[in-house]
C-alpha cells in the first residue's frame with residue numbers, strides 16, 4: 001500500500017517507516033499537518049496515519065481539511081497518539097478519523113491496523 005504518515009518526531013518517523021517497510025509498504029513522511037495536506041493533494045494514497053500533535057497544523061485540523069475534499073472523503077485516516085483518553089478518542093472519531101494507534105507504536109498494532117485497512121474494514 002501507499003501510506004502517508006504525518007509525524008513531527010524524527011525517531012517516531014523512523015520507527016513507523018521501518019515497521020511499514022517490513023511488509024513492503026511504500027511510505028511517505030510529512031513533518032506536520034500542512035505538509036500532510038500538500039502531499040495528499042499532490043498524489044494518491046491508500047491510507048493516512050496522522051499524529052495528533054504537530055507544529056503548524058495538528059492532526060485534527062489536517063483531518064478536517066482532508067475530509068472536506070472529494071478525494072479525502074473515504075480514505076482511511078488513523079490517529080497516532082501518546083495520550084488517548086476517552087475524550088480524545090471521541091474527538092478523533094468526530095473529526096473523521098477511523099481508528100487509533102497508541103504510542104509508542106508497536107509492530108503488531110500497526111500491522112493489525114494495516115490488515116484492517118487492506119480488508120476494507122474502514123471503507124465499506
Ligand SMILES: [Mg+2]
Nearest residue numbers: 008051053054
Ligand atoms: Mg507529535
